[in-house]
Amino acid sequence: MNNNLYTLITGASEGFGRALALECARRGMNLVLVALPGPELHSLSQFIQKNFAVKVIAIEKDLSIAGNCVELFKNVTTLNLKVNILINNAGIGNTHLFSDGSISFYQKQVQLNVMATTLLTRLFLDSLEKNGPSYILNVGSLCSFFFLAKKQVYGATKSFIYFFSKSLRNELAGSNVHVSVICPGGMNTNLSVTMVNKKMSWLSQLAVMNPENVAPIAIDGLLRQKEVIIPGRINKLFLLLNTVIPAYLKKMIANHQMKQLNSMSPANNRTLLQPSFAVTYPANIKPLIN
Numbered sequence: 001m002n003n004n005l006y007t008l009i010t011g012a013s014e015g016f017g018r019a020l021a022l023e024c025a026r027r028g029m030n031l032v033l034v035a036l037p038g039p040e041l042h043s044l045s046q047f048i049q050k051n052f053a054v055k056v057i058a059i060e061k062d063l064s065i066a067g068n069c070v071e072l073f074k075n076v077t078t079l080n081l082k083v084n085i086l087i088n089n090a091g092i093g094n095t096h097l098f099s100d101g102s103i104s105f106y107q108k109q110v111q112l113n114v115m116a117t118t119l120l121t122r123l124f125l126d127s128l129e130k131n132g133p134s135y136i137l138n139v140g141s142l143c144s145f146f147f148l149a150k151k152q153v154y155g156a157t158k159s160f161i162y163f164f165s166k167s168l169r170n171e172l173a174g175s176n177v178h179v180s181v182i183c184p185g186g187m188n189t190n191l192s193v194t195m196v197n198k199k200m201s202w203l204s205q206l207a208v209m210n211p212e213n214v215a216p217i218a219i220d221g222l223l224r225q226k227e228v229i230i231p232g233r234i235n236k237l238f239l240l241l242n243t244v245i246p247a248y249l250k251k252m253i254a255n256h257q258m259k260q261l262n263s264m265s266p267a268n269n270r271t272l273l274q275p276s277f278a279v280t281y282p283a284n285i286k287p288l289i290n
C-alpha cells in the first residue's frame, strides 16, 4: 500500500462502516473516518492506531447537511490528504409505514442517503482522478431491487445509489477511477437493526450476515473492480428468483398478500394512506428483505 494514500469512509463509527474501517486497517490502508460527533468515532480511531500500522484521521460531520460535505472536502484538502478510495457508507434506514414518518425524518434520510453520496462523489472526483488508480464504493442495499412495504423511502434511496453507481461507472470506464456498488441484505449492525432482523421471516433471517463477514467481501470486490457486489448465497438466490419469476406471478403473489391482509380483523390492521382510499396493512408485516 502507498503510505501517503487514504481511504475515506463515511458512517465509520458503527455497524458496517466500522467493520469496513477495521478491514481496511488490516490491509494496511490509511484512513479518514467520518461520522456524527460522538465518542465512538474517536475510540475506534484510537483502537486502529494502537493495533495497526496505519494513519487515522477522525472527522466529525453531520453529512445530512450539504454544507458539511463541502467542509469535509475542505478539511481533507487543507490537511493535504490524498484520497484514493471513497466509501459512501453513511445511511439511515426505516421500517415503518410511510404515513408514520415525519417530514423532517424523510428530509434527513434523502439528504444523507442520496445527497451526501452525490456531493461527496462530485467533490472528491478530481482528486480521485489525480491519485489513481482510485476506487469508489457506494453502499446500496438488496432492497434497491424490491418494492417493500415499510421501506418505501429507504428502498428508493438505495435504488438511486444502485443506478447512480452503475451510470457513473459507465461514464468513468477507461479512466483510472473504478466505481462499485455493494447491495447487502440484512446485517446485524446496530441494536435496533438487529432487533428488526430477528423479527423477519425465517427465510430472511437465514440471509442475515454479520458486518465483519461482509466487509472483506466488499473490499475484495472493490479492489477487483466488481461492478455490483452481492454478499451471501441466499441474497444472490433472492435476486435470481426476482429475475426468473414472471411479472404476472409476482403480481398474483402481491394480490394474494393484499387479500390476506384485507381479510384480517381491522383491529390488527393499520391504515395506510388517506382514509378516502385507504389500503390496510397489519401492524406486524414482516419485510422479506432488508
Ligand SMILES: NC(=O)c1ccc[n+]([C@@H]2O[C@H](COP(=O)([O-])OP(=O)(O)OC[C@H]3O[C@@H](n4cnc5c(N)ncnc54)[C@H](OP(=O)(O)O)[C@@H]3O)[C@@H](O)[C@H]2O)c1
Pocket (backbone or CB within 6 Å): 010, 011, 012, 013, 014, 015, 016, 017, 034, 035, 036, 037, 038, 040, 061, 062, 063, 064, 089, 090, 091, 092, 093, 112, 139, 140, 141, 142, 183, 184, 185, 186, 187, 188, 189, 190, 193, 290
Ligand atoms: N444494517 C443493515 O441491515 C443494512 C442492510 C443493507 C444496507 N445497509 C446500509 O449500510 C450502511 C450502514 O448501515 P448500518 O446498519 O451499519 O448503520 P448504523 O449501524 O446505524 O451506522 C451508521 C453510521 O453512519 C453514521 N451516521 C449516521 N447519520 C449520519 C450523518 N447524518 N452524518 C454522518 N454520519 C452519520 C453513524 O454515526 P454515529 O455512530 O455517530 O451515529 C454510524 O457511524 C447504510 O448505508 C445502510 O443503508 C445496512
